[in-house]
Amino acid sequence: MSNAENLIHEIDTFLEKSMLKTSRITKEELTGFIEEKWREADDEKYNIYQAYIIISRMINEYIQVKDFDNMARWLTFSDRHTASQNTPSYILHYYAGECCLECGNEEKALEYFRLSYAENPDYIFSRAPFCYEFFNRHLESPRELPDRTEDSDEYPDLSIELDCWKTFFNTEDNEFRYELFDEEDDYLYEPTLEQQNGLDYLKENQEKILKNILNELLKQYPELQQTYGYQEGDKRDFMPDINDISGFSDLLSPTCFYVTSVVKDGYPYIGFGFTCSWDSEHGLGIMTCKDRIVETGGAEVAFNTWAAEEDL
Structure with missing residues (x-):
């Protein structure tokens, strides 16, 4: 065998x-x-x-x-x-x-x-x-190659400074990447007025939003532990028991924030993507509106707008 x-x-x-x-x-x-x-x-x-x-x-x-x-x-x-x-x-x-x-x-x-x-x-x-x-350089008849000196990214590298998040997750810097989407789910170069409202709200209320995300996850965590079913040493490494939200600092890392085109009362729904120790393949996704948690799940929850649309 x-x-x-x-x-x-x-x-x-x-x-x-x-x-x-x-x-x-x-x-x-x-x-x-x-x-x-x-x-x-x-x-x-x-x-x-x-x-x-x-x-x-x-x-x-x-x-x-x-x-x-x-x-x-x-x-x-x-x-x-x-x-x-x-x-x-x-x-x-x-x-x-x-x-x-x-x-x-x-x-x-x-x-x-x-x-x-x-x-x-x-x-x-x-x-x-x-x-x-x-x-x-080693061809007998070299080809004429494209000039790469003027190459630039198709989309700008968008980021937001969140000191509270940097401290909690112990990241190297306080800038976190985000992406903007229009109604067709295409990338935007600049935020709409509503999307800028959402980014400003996130920066001004970053600690409250983070705590709300982590407190909601803490409520669901025991059930998630049962679902994933890690045993003994693997549980200690991938999904240990935790008593408060501080325990998530070693288990999660933010990847990207997704500012959608779905708007409620002048503010967009924003999804937060994370890597998580217990599911390296699917990650963790949280959809929010201002400081309210709308939906949690795999990484797709952060960038799919169905949860936001259902919440309207």
């Missing part, structure tokens, strides 16, 4: 623990644990999709420390996985070349890029600029 599924699950759980705000797991401990469990797992691991994600993670870990030999070894694991079987070889060659270039091995990168280029001459030029610019 295969042991791969259980061992891949162990790796996955360890990875999730390493990403917790309270984690003290070092990079060396992370890669060491994964290497050990990977060796223990039989070849059925190459048929488990989560293992493919783990391979990509290990490739990136070794790229970060410029460890070419170990990175290249994990590239061979990637090639063996069934998820790679239906991927065109020019894409696989390009990916390998990009990894080699990031790891500092230009000679090997060029070798892979040439293999990709031979099969599909246009593909590399649709990918990362640092790759195609490097490769283009």
Whole structure:
């Protein structure tokens, strides 16, 4: 009987623990644990999709420390996985070349890029600029490349300063990203009058809004614990018992705020997205109107307007 599924699950759980705000797991401990469990797992691991994600993670870990030999070894694991079987070889060659270039091995990168280029001459030029610019310098007849000096983001980077939130979540700065949406759910460059009212209200009442969000979550937390059903050590790491809202500071991190076009009494509904320790895939979403909690749930609650529309 295969042991791969259980061992891949162990790796996955360890990875999730390493990403917790309270984690003290070092990079060396992370890669060491994964290497050990990977060796223990039989070849059925190459048929488990989560293992493919783990391979990509290990490739990136070794790229970060410029460890070419170990990175290249994990590239061979990637090639063996069934998820790679239906991927065109020019894409696989390009990916390998990009990894080699990031790891500092230009000679090997060029070798892979040439293999990709031979099969599909246009593909590399649709990918990362640092790759195609490097490769283009080695072509006998270089292509004319687009001028990137005037490149700019399509949408501005919008943020709001919330000192209270910074203190509670222990973030590096007090600026939190937000997005603006029109009635068609398209991005806006500038807030409407009502949306600006909402942003001003958030800044002026940031502590009250945060407390209301956390108090509502605290009410629901015991039921959420039962739903997720973490046991023993995993519960302590991912969803520990807490007695007051201060316990959420280590379990949550704000990701993005969503200022919708749905308006009530001159103020927009604003959704708040969070990562949460107990559900790394779905996260946490809260929809509000001023300082009132409208709906809680997965991350989609923060940016889908159905809860706001039903509340009107």
